[in-house]
Amino acid sequence: MKDRVHDMGGRDRFFGPLPPIDPDEKPxxxxxxxxxxxxxxxxxxxxxxxxxxxxxxxxxxxxxxxxxxxxxxxxxxxxxxxxxxxxxxxxxxxxxxxxxxxxxxxxxxxxxxxxxxMPSGGGGNLRTVDQPPAFAVGDAVTTRAEMRAPHTRLPAYARGRTGTVTALRPGHVLPDTAAIFIGEYPQHVYSVDFTSRELWGDGAEPATVTLDLFESYLKKAE
Amino acid sequence: MTTDIEDTVAPGIEPALRAEALESLLLERGLIDTKTIETFIRTYETAVGPMNGAKVVAKAWTDPEYKRWLLEDGTAAIGSLGFKGPQGEHMVVVENTPTVHNVVVCTLCSCYPWPVLGLPPSWYKDPAYRSRVVKEPRAVLAEWGTELGPDVEVRVHDSSSEVRYLVLPERPAGTESMSEEELAGLVTRDAMVGVRKVAAP
Structure with missing residues (x-):
């Protein structure tokens, strides 16, 4: 799927000077x-x-x-x-x-x-997920390289990358299916740390980037 | 049914007029009412904003027990001060220290912790910030005047689920005698996103 305008992380075409910060900016x-x-x-x-x-x-x-x-x-x-x-x-x-x-x-x-x-499991987006989590803190996981859904919360820059699970978050409604009214299909969500080198290559500024990712975006790293 | 997106393009109609047109269409059919519109606007103009997050930070700076709770269960600790609602369903608070610096972004849209910080400012929604900070966070921070030493670990949080992040900034030196309320007055929105530090008074 072609990367669309909203998926901006790391894309050079949007790089440019930052706007000034006005501490008193109104809503x-x-x-x-x-x-x-x-x-x-x-x-x-x-x-x-x-x-x-x-x-x-x-x-x-x-x-x-x-x-x-x-x-x-x-x-x-x-x-x-x-x-x-x-x-x-x-x-x-x-x-x-x-x-x-x-x-x-x-x-x-x-x-x-x-x-x-579309039937809803209630207000908000947090849900209890019955099945046990597939991954645990410390696991190495690899994100899917391909996304098929028209809406997804796995940014392009983090596809096909390997990181480490650092936390299990509450279960969430799956955006990929809810966005097109197929259903909520709640899933476990994991905080996953990626090194900047894994995301951007050897010359990257040293940093850790954390994303909160849905279970179906992940598989155990080989 | 999926709309042909070209249908939405109304060339030559400025957004203010477009908003007025949309409002009048929905009002005349009784699908919305002016009172609800006013309530939404007033809430985010006056009641919900970075002054809420500043209270959380000042309390954490002065009350070690609260700080422990806040870092362990951000949602509950923040909720105990009355700050909850949309875009704050699950809050995670990350602490900046002399050796770790956290900064928050949403590269896919502009997710932001509304109950504690209000609606996002323009710089947070800017394509330059959204694209750059995950790739060159130190350069971004330096451009806004925040120089980090080489020994400082930089952690970028991209808000890709409904988890929302609040940065607990470092308490500046020289504030030992200040009250919680005075401290809250020092805490800025940019420091709670992690792009700047809280300046000493």
């Missing part, structure tokens, strides 16, 4: 951003989505829109979720915006909603 520098924030959270509810479907929608925002800003992509993903679930018709937001601007445009009729219907 919403522009007023519309506060509205976009609230609307995106509500669009999740209204469309019957979940956190993973929301992230997946953000990842499907076309690259120029994605890179235009954080709440720009939240807003675009809210529209994607509402279109996906049939709450809004394609073109509805654009038509309404142009009307608000005073143009005389026709608006599409609201379609019939068809929200996803």
């Amino acid at each position: 919403f520098p522009h007023e519309w951003e506060s509205k976009a924030f609230a609307l995106a959270l509500l669009a999740n509810r209204v469309s019957g989505a979940n956190l993973h479907a929301f992230r997946h929608a953000i990842e499907r925002v076309p690259e120029p829109d994605y890179l235009s800003g954080y709440y720009e992509r939240w807003l675009a993903s809210a529209e994607i979720l509402l279109l996906d679930s049939g709450v809004l018709a394609p073109g509805a937001v654009e038509a309404r915006a142009r009307r608000l601007r005073g143009e005389d445009v026709e608006e599409p009729a609201a379609p019939e909603a068809h929200k996803p219907d």
